[in-house]
Structures are given as C-alpha cells and as structure tokens.
Amino acid sequence: MLRRYAYLVYKEGLVAVRNHFLAILAVVAAMYIGIMRLAIPADPSVSQRLFVAADGGQPATQAALQALGAAGDGSTVLKALASREEVLAAMAADAGSIGVVVHGPASPEALPSVELLFQGHESERARNLLRLAIEDRLRAAMSSMPPAAAEVVALAPAESAKIPLNQHVLPLFLLSEAALLGLFLISALVFVEKAEGTLRAYRVSPGGVAELLAAKITIMVVMGIVFAGILTPVIVGRGPRYGQVLVLVALGGVFGSALGLTVAAFFDDVTGSTLWLMGVALVLALPGVSYTMLGFAPAYVRALPTYPLVFALRDALFGPGAAPRAFLILAAWAIAAFLVAVRVYHWRLTQE
Numbered sequence: 001m002l003r004r005y006a007y008l009v010y011k012e013g014l015v016a017v018r019n020h021f022l023a024i025l026a027v028v029a030a031m032y033i034g035i036m037r038l039a040i041p042a043d044p045s046v047s048q049r050l051f052v053a054a055d056g057g058q059p060a061t062q063a064a065l066q067a068l069g070a071a072g073d074g075s076t077v078l079k080a081l082a083s084r085e086e087v088l089a090a091m092a093a094d095a096g097s098i099g100v101v102v103h104g105p106a107s108p109e110a111l112p113s114v115e116l117l118f119q120g121h122e123s124e125r126a127r128n129l130l131r132l133a134i135e136d137r138l139r140a141a142m143s144s145m146p147p148a149a150a151e152v153v154a155l156a157p158a159e160s161a162k163i164p165l166n167q168h169v170l171p172l173f174l175l176s177e178a179a180l181l182g183l184f185l186i187s188a189l190v191f192v193e194k195a196e197g198t199l200r201a202y203r204v205s206p207g208g209v210a211e212l213l214a215a216k217i218t219i220m221v222v223m224g225i226v227f228a229g230i231l232t233p234v235i236v237g238r239g240p241r242y243g244q245v246l247v248l249v250a251l252g253g254v255f256g257s258a259l260g261l262t263v264a265a266f267f268d269d270v271t272g273s274t275l276w277l278m279g280v281a282l283v284l285a286l287p288g289v290s291y292t293m294l295g296f297a298p299a300y301v302r303a304l305p306t307y308p309l310v311f312a313l314r315d316a317l318f319g320p321g322a323a324p325r326a327f328l329i330l331a332a333w334a335i336a337a338f339l340v341a342v343r344v345y346h347w348r349l350t351q352e
Contacts, residue, residue, distance in 0.1 A: 004211055005211050005214065005215060008211055008212055008214075008215035009215045009218050009219065011215070012189065012215045012216050012218070012219045013219055015189060015192060015193075016185075016189065016219050016223070019188065019189075019192065021185055021223065022223075024185070025223055025226070025227055028177070028181065028227075029227055029230050029231055032173045032231060033231065033234055033235065035173075036166045036167070036169065036170065036173070036235050037166065037235075040165055040166040040169060049079070049094055049096060049097035049098070050078045050079070050097065050098055050099075050100060051078075051079050051081055051086075051087045051090045051091060051097055051098070051099045051100070052078055052079070052080055052081065052087070052099075052100040052101070052102070053080070053081045053082060053083055053084055053086060053087045053099075053100075053101050053102070054080075054101075054102045084099075084101045084115075084117075087099040087100075087101060087117060088117065091117060091119065095119055096119075096293070097119075098116070098117065098118060098119070098122075098130065099116070099117030099118075100114060100115070100116060100117070100134065101114070101115040101117065102114055102115075103115065114134055114135075116130065116131060116134070121295070121296045121297075121298055122295040122296065122297075123294065123295055123296070123297040125294075126294060126295035163318050166235070167235055167236055167317075167318075168314075168318075169292075170231070170232065170235050170236060170313075170317060171291065171310050171311075171313035171314045171317060172288050172291060172292075172310065173231065174227075174228055174231065174232070174245070174249060174313055175252065175285075175287075175288065175306060175309060175310050175313065176285075177224055177227045177228070177231075177249070180256060180281045180284060180285065181224075181256075182220040182221075182223070182224060182253050182256045182257045182260060183256045183257070183259060183260040183263075183277055183280065183281055183284075184260065184277055184281075185220060185223075185260075186216055186217070186220050186257045186260040186261055186264070187260045187261075187263065187264040187270070187273060187277060188270065189216055189219075190216075190261060190264040190265070191264065191267075191268070191269055191270055191273075194268055194269075195269075209342055209345045209346055209349065210342045213258070213261055213338070213341055213342055213345060214338075216257065216261065217253070217254055217257040217258060217261070217338070220253050220256075220257040221249075221250050221253040221254060221257070223253075224249045224250065224252070224253040225246050225249055225250060225253075227249075228245060228246060228249045229242075229246070232245060232317070236317060239318075240316060240317040240318070241316045241317075241321050241322075244312075244316035244321055244322050245313065245316045245317060247327065248309060248312050248313055248316060248322060248326075248327070248330065249313075251309070251327070251330040251331055251333075251334050252305075252306070252309050252330065252334075254334035254337070254338060255305055255330065255333050255334045255337045256284070258334065258337035258338045258340070258341040259280065259337050259341075260277070261341040261344075261345070262337070262340055262341045262344050263276050263277055263280060265341075265344045265345055265348045266348075283304070284304060284305075284306045285306070286301050286304060286306075287301055287304055287306045287307040287309075287310050287311075288306075288310065289301070290302075290307065290310075291310050291311065291314070305329070305330060305333040308325075308326045308329050308330060309326070309330055311326070312326035312327070312330070
C-alpha cells in the first residue's frame with residue numbers, strides 16, 4: 001500500500017510539473033512578495049467613525065457631548081449630529097461607523113445615560129471595549145469620582161513592537177494559498193485525469209480511491225509548505241514559530257484540497273466548475289474580513305474552518321503561538337473533508 005501510494009505521489013508530482021504548477025506557485029509567491037513589500041504600507045492611518053448626538057439641551061448632556069469629543073486622538077473621527085434619527089441615517093450610509101446618543105440625566109447628581117448604536121456585525125468584545133471607554137471618560141469628566149481602575153493580567157508575554165501592516169497581512173496571503181489556491185489547482189489535476197480517462201482506468205486497478213486522492217492532496221500540501229517556506233522568511237524573517245506555521249498550512253491545504261476534489265467530482269471540465277469553485281473560495285475567504293476588521297465576527301463566519309486557521313497563523317507568526325485547540329479543529333475539518341471526498345468519488349465512479 002505504501003509503495004503504491006509513493007508511486008501515485010510521484011505520478012501526481014510529474015503531472016503537476018508538466019502542467020506548470022510550480023511556475024504558477026513561483027509567480028504567485030513573487031506577486032505576493034511584491035504586494036507586501038511595495039504596495040502595502042507599514043504604518044497606515046486608520047480611523048474609526050463615531051457619530052454622536054445629544055438628546056436635549058441640558059448642560060449635563062452638552063458636557064457629556066464635549067467629553068466624548070475630547071476623545072478624538074487621531075484614531076477616532078467624531079461627528080456631532082442633531083438627533084438620534086440623523087445618527088441612524090449616517091450609520092446606514094457608513095457600514096464601518098458606530099453611533100452614540102447621549103440622553104439627559106434623571107437628576108442633577110446622576111450621569112447622563114448613553115445609548116450605543118451598532119451595525120450588528122460587531123463582536124461582543126468590541127462592544128464592551130467601546131462601552132467601557134465611554135463610561136470611563138464620562139465618569140472622569142462629569143463627576144468627582146475617579147476613572148474606573150482596571151488591573152491588567154498578562155496571560156502571555158505581549159509583543160513590545162507594533163506589527164507593521166505589510167507583515168500583519170501575511171496570514172491572509174498564507175490562507176489564500178493553503179485553503180484557496182489549492183482548491184483550484186487540485187481541480188485542474190482532476191480534470192486532466194478525466195480528460196485522459198485515468199480515473200476510469202483506475203477503477204479496475206488494485207489501488208483504492210483513498211490512495212489516489214491522498215496522493216493528489218499530498219502534492220498540494222507540499223506545494224503549500226514550499227510556498228509558506230519561501231514567503232514567510234522574506235516578509236517576516238526570524239521570529240515566527242515556523243513549525244506551527246507549516247503544520248497549519250498543511251492542515252489548511254488538506255482541507256482546501258479535499259474540498260476542491262469534492263467539487264470537481266461533479267464536473268467534467270473547468271468551465272462548468274469555475275463558478276462553484278469561486279463561490280466556495282469567496283465563502284472561505286470571509287474570515288479575512290474578520291481579520292482586518294476585528295469588530296466583524298458573526299457566528300456564521302466563526303463557524304468556517306478558515307476562521308481559526310487565519311487567527312492561528314497570526315498567533316504563530318507574531319504572538320505566543322497557536323492554541324492547541326486550533327490544531328484540533330483544523331485536523332477534524334481536514335479529516336472530515338477527506339472522508340467526504342473519498343465517499344463522493346466512490347459514488348461517482350460507480351455511477352459512470
């Protein structure tokens with residue numbers, strides 16, 4: 001069995017070389033390096049849009065509005081509006097904004113009440129951070145009470161230096177190869193063999209479908225590891241936990257390749273499968289939005305296997321290391337995707 005599997009890996013490697021997969025990999029790696037080195041700045045200015053309004057003209061309400069306005073520090077853009085309705089209208093036109101409406105206090109000794117208006121896609125952590133920041137600023141500006149004290153307990157050593165943006169996006173580029181690029185390349189391998197009649201001939205051979213699919217996935221995983229091994233040192237250099245990065249890329253490659261095999265099983269050529277593959281790739285890429293906008297983390301995005309993958313890559317590259325739970329989740333997804341692919345090909349071959 002191992003000897004047969006090794007031969008299949010050798011055969012799939014020859015097919016990949018003859019179809020210029022290595023050249024494609026080199027071109028994509030060079031393009032990614034150029035984008036991260038030349039096109040993406042290391043320190044861009046990013047601002048949070050905050051629309052605020054005061055309900056009523058009481059002095060306490062206006063003081064609260066001034067306290068919120070004093071929070072602008074270059075990273076937050078505040079715009080004062082006349083009413084709650086105007087805040088809602090402004091938020092509807094700007095999906096990345098947050099609204100704050102200050103209501104008058106019930107008594108002179110009380111603090112004004114603050115209503116926070118969110119878009120609905122923000123994470124619970126982002127909402128709590130904003131609530132605490134506003135509460136602390138109002139408490140300090142409008143009462144004799146001291147600002148709320150907070151004790152910070154570091155569970156792991158924090159990074160002392162800010163991560164440049166052109167390095168911070170590296171997990172997204174590794175994700176695109178590990179789980180997305182392999183999705184298309186392995187489909188091309190399948191279509192080549194369908195055109196040559198290899199899959200039909202393999203039905204009467206002693207080999208099993210699982211060995212054939214495992215060989216194809218192995219080539220994709222090796223290409224992903226080579227890709228990550230080239231890209232990561234050029235962009236980040238020394239420091240990342242390379243062992244964890246390569247394992248994560250391998251697990252993502254197994255999942256993406258198995259998924260590509262499953263989709264390709266239902267089509268005879270690239271033309272018929274392109275839209276389906278692009279749709280699957282777009283869905284799997286959604287966690288990239290959560291990675292760049294930490295406030296965006298709805299449940300359907302967190303349920304995708306690429307969500308723990310991209311954040312585990314970030315932790316392995318820049319943080320204390322990926323959590324063991326991320327490896328377990330990705331391994332479970334990879335195994336499940338492979339078993340589904342084997343089952344689908346067994347069924348498809350019996351139908352032909």
